[in-house]
Amino acid sequence: MKKALPYILTALLISSVIIYLVALRPSPKSRKLSLKISLDKRDKNPYGAFVLHESLKKFFPRAGFKINYEYPGDSKVFGHNPQNQLYVIVQQDFFPQDYEIDDLINYIQRGNSVFISTLNTNSQLSRFIRANVEKSNYIDEDIIEYDSDSMQAAITTPPFQGQRQYSYPGYRIESFLNRSDSSISEILGYGYNGEPNFIHLQKGNGHLYVHTSPIAFSNYFLLYDNNIQYFEKIFSLFPSATPVVIWDEYFGRPHAKNNNKKQWFGFIMKNDYFRAGVLTALALLLIYTLTELRRRQRVIPVINSPTNDSLEFVKTMGLLYYERGDHGNLAQKMSAYFMEHVRSRYKIFAQTLDEDFVKELSYKSGVSESLIKDIVIQISRINNAEAYSDTELIALQKNIEAFHNNE
Template structure:
């Protein structure tokens, strides 16, 4: 049915093709009067044909105000409430309570949001997940694509491919006793719920987490059958279509309006303004925090070349196979290291020296005593073997690296 209706919008499709990408408004506005790619002009204007046996009423006020004060609804006649937006930010906490009461009496609510209000999630006992919450620019959203399926015997084998702006949103947790999954999205190769029905009292909530699927762009790109099949789940009742154009006049807690940061983040231009302002403030503080006086030059201390010289001489003796001389140089290297690093006098290698060296170096007293006694013994010898040289070298390295 909707395929025939969309023939009336062929000029719109041609217009999208002819207009360059730079002039086309690719922002997601979900407005019923917008003919841009991601407006809701087509789905709303064809609602009377989609629900041809029922009356479609466009709300001119907030749903809370309508249900509580201004509605003349017949209690014996059930209604379908439909709202397709980026998020339900104009639905106050009181509005959520009133809408739940409305549904519990036998009415139904179809909500297609990217982000559901926390109050609604806690009331209906479900949570959501959004893996692309940082994808806000047009270029990033253009790369997001996926495949949808509906759980119905009539079209269960049909897959619907969506080629852009499909965030990886899905329902994470819900009460399986009163919730049924009637639609899925493929996320990273796995099918997860993106369209569920939650029974509430005598009515039900139909929750869809990809409102972009109902916009002009997809209705003109061979996905109109998906929208028709989604709405076929709703009972045949009169429709209250909510364009979300007004906030409640009677709500006592306009908490969303008081959150200035949330308001900024819900509008792309204001979000960029906020980020640029914060970055500018940080840069201002960074450059003005620098010293106004000339920097003080760093004078590096003179380097002690004794150790490097000792190592060079030791390598020369190693080539000559003069182990005794090399042992002497290793001992001299070690004692110089002790004097410079631990500030100890190495004239007398007695018990007091051993205790101080062990304490300052963090080595065990037994290991320190063994090393010093070995040095004293090898220092007194006229000749040393290669094995003794190797043992001394390992003991010194192990001691210094502790």
């Protein structure tokens, strides 16, 4: 029972956690609309990017779509010598390292296009595009609620034709490009206050587009009024025959952020189900540790059975008497030892060694009467003879030994 106790406790804990998670899981009817800014391709809430991701598939019907989880330029996703591809990066924060910027530059120079839409970036990208990204009404934390304030996004003519401005009544969360270098970049769009939020750069045979209002690609913005045209006009800059469109998931992962951001453990713990899994694992580890800490029984040492010292003493004394030649004395002690054995084991207290003694001992011991008679005769001889030869002593010893072997 004690051995099974840890397993019983573990099973009860796991069952409790499962019941707890099922009880807390909201039903589809009771789920509230999330206003969290995720820009996730699977998120159908207002500030997810599900509409953008699906619209890309329809806008480039002949393109092959891929999801990138590795560093830019990884041959498993991008190919060995890619050309004419479109790499789409839509993230709240874009924090590339120097080597990742180098990979993007090499990718662009080979004749590919990169579209980056982000609210916040680091100096690595700013140095390359020669412009600073300034935030407007945006905090570098996971804030669920922003004050609703109609946001506007405008595009330039040319290259775009028709309607220039697009707006919606949701969050006004945007950034703008400050002090951009017009010698290497071209401004293609503006934000709420007329600040540049969309530029184009050319590097080698490819193109880089940097956009700082990714909320304009959220589900809410694109589905409001005719704002889907904003998406269509921007992505009309890329050839409709683009062979491959790659959606980025690499830079949205914790490792791509700089050191002052939350670490991977904090990122996992934000998710309710991951947090429940981590806490369950820690609880099981604690239970295992506590059960294994209990005092175990020490190893029981092997104790050898005690030797028969009395038998060893008898043998030693017998050898001593035999070597001294005192056969009669030794025979008397052997006969006394034999009679003591008969009294202690078979409870026969005979005064004389007669026929009744022989029959009773034979009956109780199972030894033949003839052997017992020989022993009785030899014992009588010891008591009556003045001298006892070594031959007679050896014969007595053999008969007594035969008696013990046949008991």
